[in-house]
Amino acid sequence: MEFLRPAGWEEALAAKAEHPDAVPLAGGTDIMVELNFGRRRPRTLLDLSAISELHAVERTPSAVRLGAAVPYTRIVEDLADVLPGLAMASRTVGSPQIRNRGSVGGNLGSASPAGDAHPALLAAGATVEAESVRGTRHIPVEEFYTGVKRNALAEDELIRAVRVRPAAGPQQFSKVGTRNAMTIAVCAFALALHPGSRTVRSGIGSAAPTPVRAPEAEEFLGRVLDEGGYWESGEPVPPLVAEEFASLCAAACDPIDDVRGSAAYRRHAVRVMAQRTWEWAWAGYRPGAARNDDEGGAACV
């Protein structure tokens, strides 16, 4: 095995072009497990942990450019104001030790349908900045996931960053697991309201071969909010709307039965999470409205 440790980004791109089968390694929270258990024996490891660009966060009024290797801990601590949905999702990743090493770039590289960041990235409308010696591609995140643990990267490309618009409206995230810490999602759901464009976006994790949006549900809810003048009034939206939205989200799933849960359970859980995250988000859009914190229904913080 070969261990490459480029000191800078250009050098990393050159190394990836020269060794297209090199496995990128940053926090190691996925790759090292595979190495420790003998599940994977890559010919080359490309260690990206020394590259400062990948640990940088650039904030402009129109975008947050999140370096691919920025650990979840920093997203939780520093970016909850601009990326609230992603910060909530990051908060549910593994344990402190895992959040200190794991990153959104790693989640995207692994492209597991259970990755915690994916639903929040889908809901926020993130784009993935993929770079190679040939140039840079900006890939909408919903086009990035191409299959179970497969993504749209070409073999000479590396993930440089993720670009996300700073939140202009409420965002929520919810995850079902067996306990609070150290748990892989049985399924997860994220919702973002975008008052500027008068749209709603969603993200579903672990309930289809890839992380997915629920386009029909988004369109339905967006239309109701628009036609009812709710964006302007901030009035309560009839409960029937929430139920229909949740049903459409459940219908967007294509889950399987596995050790963590059955397909039927996942569909049901996505429906419940869609309804709750919508209620939390809309409560957040109407300042002064009372928050309904029923047991089991509390929003992630």
Place this chain on the structure above:
Amino acid sequence: MRVTFTVNGRRCEADDVWEGESLLYVLRERLGLPGSKNACEQGECGSCTVRLDGTPVCACLVAAGQAEGSEVLTVEGLADFARQRSGEPEPDQLSPVQEAFNRAGAVQCGFCTPGLLVAADELLERNPLPSDAEIREALAGNLCRCTGYEKILDAVRLAARGAGEE
């Protein structure tokens, strides 16, 4: 390959390291530091917790080559490290967190203890008076199958109180 880094303040070199080898393996099998425990090898249990350039990490999930040039703190160096941090020149003493684990009876079989000590010490460095929720959160990545955690929580509270009285 050769890997060179600082462990507990001492420069160490390990030779013939396999490229896919973990930092944990190098510490235990090549550098004679078996304090960090090897259990799950997948970041679930926290018994291999060390600090890598100050940050608590699972040593089993760090490739040895990634530690090149960095500073690693293991449980073996915790007492010295705590002493230097507090500026108290009393040699051969345990760190306050280690003392508190002893006094509170937070150690049963002892296997999870090194990881918990490193994690708890880092918590108290960052947050000298943590709430119970903050203690639970900071130690959420460290599994213990003996104690039921209550004595461990007692120990961290004790260590925090002890430091507060000084």
